[in-house]
Amino acid sequence: MSVLTERINEIIKPENLVYAKSPLLNDDAMHYCPGCSHGVVHRLIAEVIEEMGIQEQTIGVSPVGCAVFAYNYIDIDWAEAAHGRAPAVATGIKRVMPEKYVFSYQGDGDLAAIGTAETLHAINRGENIVMIFINNAIYGMTGGQMAPTTLIGQITATTPNGRNADLNGYPLKITELIAQLPGAAYVTRQSVQTPAAVRKAKKAIRKAFEIQAKKIGTSFVEVVSTCSSGWKLTPVASNKWMEENMFPQYPLGDLKDSGRADADLYRIKG
Amino acid sequence: MAKVRGAVVVDTEVCKGCNLCVVACPTLTLALNRNVNNKGYHYSYMENPENCTGCTNCSTVCPDSCITVYRTKTEH
Numbered sequence: 001m002s003v004l005t006e007r008i009n010e011i012i013k014p015e016n017l018v019y020a021k022s023p024l025l026n027d028d029a030m031h032y033c034p035g036c037s038h039g040v041v042h043r044l045i046a047e048v049i050e051e052m053g054i055q056e057q058t059i060g061v062s063p064v065g066c067a068v069f070a071y072n073y074i075d076i077d078w079a080e081a082a083h084g085r086a087p088a089v090a091t092g093i094k095r096v097m098p099e100k101y102v103f104s105y106q107g108d109g110d111l112a113a114i115g116t117a118e119t120l121h122a123i124n125r126g127e128n129i130v131m132i133f134i135n136n137a138i139y140g141m142t143g144g145q146m147a148p149t150t151l152i153g154q155i156t157a158t159t160p161n162g163r164n165a166d167l168n169g170y171p172l173k174i175t176e177l178i179a180q181l182p183g184a185a186y187v188t189r190q191s192v193q194t195p196a197a198v199r200k201a202k203k204a205i206r207k208a209f210e211i212q213a214k215k216i217g218t219s220f221v222e223v224v225s226t227c228s229s230g231w232k233l234t235p236v237a238s239n240k241w242m243e244e245n246m247f248p249q250y251p252l253g254d255l256k257d258s259g260r261a262d263a264d265l266y267r268i269k270g
Numbered sequence: 271m272a273k274v275r276g277a278v279v280v281d282t283e284v285c286k287g288c289n290l291c292v293v294a295c296p297t298l299t300l301a302l303n304r305n306v307n308n309k310g311y312h313y314s315y316m317e318n319p320e321n322c323t324g325c326t327n328c329s330t331v332c333p334d335s336c337i338t339v340y341r342t343k344t345e346h
Contacts, residue, residue, distance in 0.1 A: 004319060004320070007275075007319075007320075008277045008316075008319050010342075011275055011276065011277040011324075011340050011341070011342050012277050012279060012340050013340065013342075016324075016340040016341055016342040017338070017339075017340055018276075018324055018326055018339050018340060018341045019326045019329045019330075019337070019338065019339040020338045020339075021335040021336075021338065022335070025335055029283070029284050029334070030333070030334055032333065033286075034286035034287060034288035034311065034333075035286070035288030035289070035290055035333060036333055037333065038333070039332075039333025039334050039335070040331065040332075040333050043332075043333075043335050192331070193331075194294065194331065195294055195326075195327040195330040195331055198330045198331060199330065228288075234289070235288040235289060235290055236288075236289050236290065236293050239290070239293075
């Protein structure tokens with residue numbers, strides 16, 4: 001054995017462990033493409049649930065889209081919703097079992113296209129759920145078609161010359177829309193392309209779950225993500241493309257952190 | 271002076287060779303291996319293990335949670 005291997009083996013000991021995969025993540029290798037942001041967000045959700053110690057009280061609602069098999073990867077209770085209906089299913093679960101932590105995990109095709117009505121109305125009712133929104137500006141699972149969040153000029157399978165605003169409309173800023181609703185307690189937009197961004201996103205997800213415990217409204221966490229297969233770029237180039245093109249359209253940060261204040265304006269006083 | 275030394279263990283069969291950890295590594299420790307795993311991906315490995323400080327940047331950005339990080343302080 002070389003000196004170097006010996007030195008490495010000296011470091012690799014249980015007492016020196018600083019980071020290991022969360023026990024909530026199953027051993028199944030994820031089906032996502034290399035470099036997909038879904039994997040990071042799955043891990044963050046698993047870590048938050050583990051740190052809060054709410055594994056037995058958490059129910060996730062998985063969407064239709066690439067994350068349709070999310071229930072294979074995080075070791076909690078899951079329900080699978082019809083396309084776009086995850087907020088409606090989450091509403092039902094939360095109302096029947098208000099003591100549970102309920103979150104929906106949706107992509108942009110699910111949440112911002114077919115499920116817009118369910119999304120807006122669930123939040124407008126102020127349901128005490130967490131919604132995680134993965135926005136990669138494309139329909140990843142079906143082969144890279146245009147989504148409502150696709151940028152102007154972005155080339156997809158259904159807009160081969162780039163999205164044209166006259167023909168295809170404008171990118172839907174659904175998170176800004178949601179921030180207007182009194183039922184939303186916490187609305188934020190994060191990303192997971194650098195270590196610093198991942199740590200911030202984890203804090204945001206943790207905060208969203210903590211707000212759910214306070215029962216003051218819906219928490220909404222958008223994660224601006226990459227789709228390297230859909231964008232036809234390498235994972236590293238996708239991150240760069242996202243920073244250059246997605247962030248000007250979808251700027252990061254908290255859009256709303258009002259808690260119950262907004263909703264209280266509508267309540268009858270006295 | 272005490273020096274922080276680290277090491278990472280990559281689950282090579284889970285790694286998909288996306289290269290994100292290599293880019294995130296501030297000490298140029300990681301690189302993609304010339305060899306491939308059973309799925310045909312060039313998995314990540316410690317090319318310069320003496321550089322590693324155990325900062326966990328690689329494991330933080332890894333989409334497949336396949337990196338385990340160890341860190342210790344040595345006196346030399």
